Amino acid sequence: QEVTLTFHHFLGPKAPAQTKMIEPWAKSVEEASGGRIKVEIFPAMSLGGKPPELYRQARDGVVDIVWTVLGYTPGVFPRTEVFELPTVHRGSAKETTVAIANSWDLIKDDFKDVKPILVHTHGGQVFHMVDKPVRTPDDLVGMKLRTPSRIGGWTIEALGAEPVGMPVPALPQALSKGIVAGALIPFEIVAPLKIQELTKHSTEGPNSYRFGTATFMIGMNNDSYESLPDDLKKVIDDHSMGNIAETYGAVWDASEEGGKKLIRENSELITLSDDEYAVFEDKMAPVVERWVADANGNGLDGSGMVDAARAAVAKASGN
Amino acid sequence: MYSLLQRAISFWALLGGVLVIAIVLVTAVNVGALILDSILKNFGIYVSALPGYEDFVRLAISAAALSFFPYCQMKRGHVAVELFVQAFPQWLQQALDKLWLLLTMALAVFLAYWMWIGMLETRSDNTMTAVLGWAEWPWYLPGVVSMALWALISLVQAFGAKSHG
Amino acid sequence: MGEMEFIGIAGLAVLFFLLSLRMPVGLAMLLVGVGGTYALSLTASYVRFGPYVKQFKSLLWSNMANYDLSVVPLFVFMGYLASQANLSRDLFQGMNALMGRFRGGVAMSAIGACAGFGAVCGSSLATASTMGRVALPELRKLNYSPRLATGALAAGGTLGILIPPSVALVIYAVIVEASIIEMFRAAMIPGIIAVVFFIAVIALLVRWKPELAPSVSDMDKAERRRALLKLIPVLLIFGSIIVGLGIGLFTPTPAAGVGVFAILVYGFAQRFWSDEGLRFGGVKTALLETAVTSGMIYFILFGAEVLKGFFTRAGLPSAMATWAGTSGLDPWLILVLMLLILVVLGCFMESLAMILVVVPFFWPVLIDLNGGDYATAATSTFGMDAEDLKIWFGILALIVVELGLITPPVGLNVFIINALAKDIPMSETFRGVVPFFLVEIIRIGLIIAFPMLVLLVPTVLS
Ligand code: NA
Numbered sequence A: 001q002e003v004t005l006t007f008h009h010f011l012g013p014k015a016p017a018q019t020k021m022i023e024p025w026a027k028s029v030e031e032a033s034g035g036r037i038k039v040e041i042f043p044a045m046s047l048g049g050k051p052p053e054l055y056r057q058a059r060d061g062v063v064d065i066v067w068t069v070l071g072y073t074p075g076v077f078p079r080t081e082v083f084e085l086p087t088v089h090r091g092s093a094k095e096t097t098v099a100i101a102n103s104w105d106l107i108k109d110d111f112k113d114v115k116p117i118l119v120h121t122h123g124g125q126v127f128h129m130v131d132k133p134v135r136t137p138d139d140l141v142g143m144k145l146r147t148p149s150r151i152g153g154w155t156i157e158a159l160g161a162e163p164v165g166m167p168v169p170a171l172p173q174a175l176s177k178g179i180v181a182g183a184l185i186p187f188e189i190v191a192p193l194k195i196q197e198l199t200k201h202s203t204e205g206p207n208s209y210r211f212g213t214a215t216f217m218i219g220m221n222n223d224s225y226e227s228l229p230d231d232l233k234k235v236i237d238d239h240s241m242g243n244i245a246e247t248y249g250a251v252w253d254a255s256e257e258g259g260k261k262l263i264r265e266n267s268e269l270i271t272l273s274d275d276e277y278a279v280f281e282d283k284m285a286p287v288v289e290r291w292v293a294d295a296n297g298n299g300l301d302g303s304g305m306v307d308a309a310r311a312a313v314a315k316a317s318g319n
Numbered sequence B: 001m002y003s004l005l006q007r008a009i010s011f012w013a014l015l016g017g018v019l020v021i022a023i024v025l026v027t028a029v030n031v032g033a034l035i036l037d038s039i040l041k042n043f044g045i046y047v048s049a050l051p052g053y054e055d056f057v058r059l060a061i062s063a064a065a066l067s068f069f070p071y072c073q074m075k076r077g078h079v080a081v082e083l084f085v086q087a088f089p090q091w092l093q094q095a096l097d098k099l100w101l102l103l104t105m106a107l108a109v110f111l112a113y114w115m116w117i118g119m120l121e122t123r124s125d126n127t128m129t130a131v132l133g134w135a136e137w138p139w140y141l142p143g144v145v146s147m148a149l150w151a152l153i154s155l156v157q158a159f160g161a162k163s164h165g
Numbered sequence C: 001m002g003e004m005e006f007i008g009i010a011g012l013a014v015l016f017f018l019l020s021l022r023m024p025v026g027l028a029m030l031l032v033g034v035g036g037t038y039a040l041s042l043t044a045s046y047v048r049f050g051p052y053v054k055q056f057k058s059l060l061w062s063n064m065a066n067y068d069l070s071v072v073p074l075f076v077f078m079g080y081l082a083s084q085a086n087l088s089r090d091l092f093q094g095m096n097a098l099m100g101r102f103r104g105g106v107a108m109s110a111i112g113a114c115a116g117f118g119a120v121c122g123s124s125l126a127t128a129s130t131m132g133r134v135a136l137p138e139l140r141k142l143n144y145s146p147r148l149a150t151g152a153l154a155a156g157g158t159l160g161i162l163i164p165p166s167v168a169l170v171i172y173a174v175i176v177e178a179s180i181i182e183m184f185r186a187a188m189i190p191g192i193i194a195v196v197f198f199i200a201v202i203a204l205l206v207r208w209k210p211e212l213a214p215s216v217s218d219m220d221k222a223e224r225r226r227a228l229l230k231l232i233p234v235l236l237i238f239g240s241i242i243v244g245l246g247i248g249l250f251t252p253t254p255a256a257g258v259g260v261f262a263i264l265v266y267g268f269a270q271r272f273w274s275d276e277g278l279r280f281g282g283v284k285t286a287l288l289e290t291a292v293t294s295g296m297i298y299f300i301l302f303g304a305e306v307l308k309g310f311f312t313r314a315g316l317p318s319a320m321a322t323w324a325g326t327s328g329l330d331p332w333l334i335l336v337l338m339l340l341i342l343v344v345l346g347c348f349m350e351s352l353a354m355i356l357v358v359v360p361f362f363w364p365v366l367i368d369l370n371g372g373d374y375a376t377a378a379t380s381t382f383g384m385d386a387e388d389l390k391i392w393f394g395i396l397a398l399i400v401v402e403l404g405l406i407t408p409p410v411g412l413n414v415f416i417i418n419a420l421a422k423d424i425p426m427s428e429t430f431r432g433v434v435p436f437f438l439v440e441i442i443r444i445g446l447i448i449a450f451p452m453l454v455l456l457v458p459t460v461l462s
């Protein structure tokens, strides 16, 4: 073994992100390198710092590789945000992750300072409601909902509800005491937070369409990558972006199933019809417009990016 | 000169205290709105709480917490452990004390420098808070000032100003 | 043991050495964290010191910009403000009106007032100094033995840390990612047991040696009625905070904010019907006191963050977990050993620093011994799942850490109370603490034997 790569992230060592994505990736890299690369994983911010600092740590080389949520540092990845938009992301982490890899030129300027290994999403946001079944946007009017991100907040506002920001661990308490009427989160974190015991109704679209998503990155320090000999660089490249997007995108879709099952068994899973979902889409159109205006303000071609991102997701879904 | 620094540091800590009071008032308004909302929503009237409450608390507390460092130093409030040192000769106790003060000063200068760099970087990164959409970088500035005041008061204490209590 | 672990252990030794030379705790943690990482970078090529230093661009700020920890200065402020608004005095006088007529009753009132004040104050030291200032003159006026008077107040001060809210519990919860509210709930029964035990100790002592408490409260009927009247708003404010937190009406930061707001309103309102109450000068004093206490806490928190990065890089916590798992020692013995280490460290270390340095080492060991993160109550070693273990161990550790405040040679509560009565020798106060220390040992034994005492309230309320 000649190179040790440190891998830092914010979730615990038993979280599916580590066991289903980071550990298999690390093992595969180690094997492909013939044992010359060792990946040492440090979970739960154990090397220090708060989750929003992970990106900086990779950029500066405090650690070699990080896995982070791009939404922790709103404003730093203005292009990639396009894939978080409702009606851009549909209902599949795999499809959107593949679409990101395939339309890399669209967003690559967000990643000048790190070597991107994988930019992926989770399955997408679902409305989990304490006691109000949601079938139309009118059902949400005036409700306080926990927002996962900047775009999530805009979505909640567009639907006539009120976004409340709070750390995920505070959510169960807030739901059980009615501080929020519901939350926009995926199914994947239902089990760890016991959401199924706190909410009575969850709403997703047809074909498991969602209300936007969140983007994540596995990123590597540029120097750490550049200092590798060419054959080891190739090992990393073979384990990057297009080569792994489908595999690990699918991991995130799969991790939705457990939470979905819990919801079905313990509360109600409302699946909107095509017509019902179309009403939501109309209501959420201003979110996309708002994002386009914001992007244009940053000197980007907002509507061009939305179109390109939609086309890429459609292509990845085979439609 | 020294009394000017003392007054500046007390004033700075009180500004931090004003932020704490601001958090208290914002909290009171927010909780009031939530209570009102839980009553009135039965009549179809929705009262809005303050969106971005957590964002605000996070930013305000960052500035307040750091503004307390120099004042705490001035009052010799950064705890140390009294174990053997009391038994040492007076000159040795004083020498150690001076050494720790100079190290504290060096640390504060080091932190001020890197925080300043961090502020410039945060500005060019364009980082903002999730709900309020406020830029984060201006909130580094009070921290830089706090570290500078901390360095100054440590230096003054190291060179013999009577500052206990 | 590898070279990295050796550097880690050497770093731990250097830390204790610097602390023993009276280096400020936060500074020592920072220097050892940074210096130790430099030493590691000479050994392991993947620890790069240059880039490591760059994280100080944001490490300090992001540690301060932490919503969960915002309750710390708020709970500290709440305590100082309550003291400035004379709520601490009203509380003691009210208790005195209730219990002062019995032999030893004024000391018991002081314990009750400490417990009540603990419900608005997150810090043990602030509780000790506040209630000391209020109750000690009264106890001395009535010729209580100095030993009993100062011992009871030093011990009573520790209630500030155990009765929720508690800064130490907040910090423990943040380290192990437990719910702050659950921790507060878990502390309720142990807190009540402590109050009952302390009062029982005083009752037994004065029965055995009546000369310890030669006289009873000299309040007349009118005074008593006035004191009881003033007790009502105090109990309402303090009670609503603790009940609101307990049933989960509030999350911690809003609870603290509302508590401070209520004290401000009541404090200023009092001036409309009396010449007492809160003044702007009092708020200012409370803010400056808060600045000293919170500044100290945040510096230690930051030092601990830097130290954590060093110990993790050196691989110490995982080495420790592996060692404990393969040592063949009985898990219960290891638990008791951990508590003993905390008692010994508590003799001279600052309590928060202790939690911050030690818990990250002990926690992975305990989780491993218990059968991992997903152990169920039935399959686990300690008969509870990981979440309950978190809560139970947190309360045990807290009580032990709190004992450090009254054990020689360094007992900060004893120092504080003693500083209020300069004519009483320190050794007298330490002797006065002994009976309270003994019942604390009984309490720890009870909580180890019956984890239900800790887990009942969180289970029922959630
Ligand atoms: Na308390």
Ligand code: NA
Pocket (backbone or CB within 6 Å): C346, C347, C348, C349, C403, C404, C405, C406, C407, C408, C409, C410, C411, C412
């Ligand atoms: Na002690």
